[in-house]
Amino acid sequence: MRGPRRRPLPAGQDPFYEPPIGFAAAAPGTVLRSRSVRIALLAAIPQRITAWQLLYRTCDLSGVPDATVTTVVLPGDVSGPVPLLAYQCAIDAISSRCFPSYALRYGAFAPGSVPQVEWPIIVTALRRGWVVTISDHGGPRGSFGAPREPGYRVLDAIRATLGFAPAGLSPETPTAAWGYSGGGMATSWVAELAPSYAPEIALVGAVLGSPVGDPGDIFARLNAGPFAGLPLLVVTALRRVYPELDRLLRAHSEPAGIAAMDRIETCTTTEALVRYRGVDLTDYLDRPVVELFAIPPIPALFDELRLGERAPACPLLVQQAVRDEVIAVENVDGQVERYRRAGVHVEYVRVRFGGHISEMFLAPSSALAWLSDRYAGRPLGPGGTGAVASSGLSGTGIRGVFGLAAAAFLALVGRPAAGLVPGPFTRFIGRTRRAA
Structure with a gap:
């Protein structure tokens, strides 16, 4: 008979988050401590998947040495090289209960935290055979909205993940970044700071979903x-x-x-x-x-705090709902325009219908397809600004909605990286995934 579920400790109470003495002398991205963890949907449904947490050396917005945690999730059985995705959750809080390293763990008490509802989106990336690293990009103090800092922390999380032997990656691994809303803002800093802070990372692209702008x-x-x-x-x-x-x-x-x-x-x-x-x-x-x-x-x-003042070296996909009730489309227009003036390749998709919450779950379809092309080294499109009625009405969008539904179902049964039970519905899902 199983004993009572043991609740994990958030940062500030868990000794794992405390860096060892002398850590500041280590190079940025150095793994200071690691542990295997159990991931769970809504903290209640354990996921049959391999996950690690890494405490690594990074810095704050002023460059002062610091340490934070990233959660590394491995896909199911794969053969050959796999890419790395840095996924930035919309933490949008100060409380350590909202940090992905806590909120995604089995038994966590974090009702109302956004990372918990983003897990099915992360599963769609795992289903494509990608390793995913999910940083506490606000740092140990939950510095929501701070400039530069998310970029440093995520880029060092990428360095830590690339050097972590159980992940099976190498320094040459193609890497991309993706996030929505607060996660899109953090991903903007990743793309902007990568050329100067971590030029050795093979960053092939970044998807900025509703990235705030100003x-x-x-x-x-x-x-x-x-x-x-x-x-x-x-x-x-x-x-x-x-x-x-x-x-x-x-x-x-x-x-x-x-x-x-x-x-x-x-x-x-x-x-x-x-x-x-x-x-x-x-x-x-x-x-x-x-x-x-x-x-x-x-x-x-x-x-x-304004984004777009530094030029990323990688191509960008920016997604924004015109009628977004949280992020004004004009602010994202300005961020895109600043990038373009600096010569950055930007594919900007403005969605005529839909809002901030709906696009969070509809936009991943085109994001996944675009990221797959970047990993595969396929030619970029012409860039520019395009308008669609809804992210979920195109062929890619419809396939993506079914793919996200499949990911949510697999998370509900605790098998995010497993195959679906054969049947007419799941065979259709499989065909749409291959087509995507």
């Missing part, structure tokens, strides 16, 4: 609306990163504002959105939020 503008737009919890999360996280912002907020916040920032640090993403729906940050301040954020050095800080 966090400062998004902040102002979402305040006092249904997604007001997101800007409150960002400003709370950034006060940990920028001492001058913390001092300014403390000087001009009402006691209720300080209490709200302290409280939101413990919330999962969904908890924060529900609890702070419609909140106007001005109610927590002694002056209008627009006036406060006009005080130096805040404008310069927001400029530092």
Whole structure:
């Protein structure tokens, strides 16, 4: 008879996350500690799959040595070389309960964390025979929204994974990056910083799903609306990163504002959105939020958050819903335009119908096809901007929807890398996967 399920410990309580003495002298991407872990759908359905966690040396946005964790998931039985995918979850929180290294583990208590619902998307990549590395790209302090830092952490996670013998990879392994929303923002930093920070990585492409573009503008737009919890999360996280912002907020916040920032640090993403729906940050301040954020050095800080100011060396696929209720399409248009002015090859797909949440589960179909072409070394398309009615209505989209449904089913039965039970439906799924 099995004993009671043992709940894993989040960062801050688990000694695994603590780097050893002297780790700062190690090269970026050095594996400091590793362990095998059990992955579970929604923390409740164990997945029959091989997964490891690596504590590795990296740095924060200022280049100060730091350590964080990536979760490495291996596909099923494969023969020959396999590519590596760095998948950036939409962590969108400060709480360590939302870190993928915790939320994806069997027994984790993380209701409302986004990485848990992204697992079926990750399974679609595993089903193609790709090794997937999933970094805690916000670092041990959950620095949601911080500039540069996600890029450093993910690129070092790639280095750590490539050098981790059980993954069976090599330094020449073709590697790509992919993420949506907060994960798309993190993936943008990966692509932008790779040429200068990790030029040795064979980064063949990056998919930026709804990648934010201009966090400062998004902040102002979402305040006092249904997604007001997101800007409150960002400003709370950034006060940990920028001492001058913390001092300014403390000087001009009402006691209720300080209490709200302290409280939101413990919330999962969904908890924060529900609890702070419609909140106007001005109610927590002694002056209008627009006036406060006009005080130096805040404008310069927001400029530092803007994406598209550095040119990636790899080709990009950018996906964005025109009617996205969270990320304004104009901000992503601007990010794409800045890349193009720098000579970056960008294929930009603007989706006329659909919203932020629906595209999270419809966009993977074209993303997977595009990534497969990059791994295979197929010629790039002409680039440019295209418009589609829906990501799920094209031939690739329909196949992708069935593929994601199959991945979700396999995750539900705990066999994400296994074959489906033969039958008319599963034979159809197999044909569509091969066609994709």
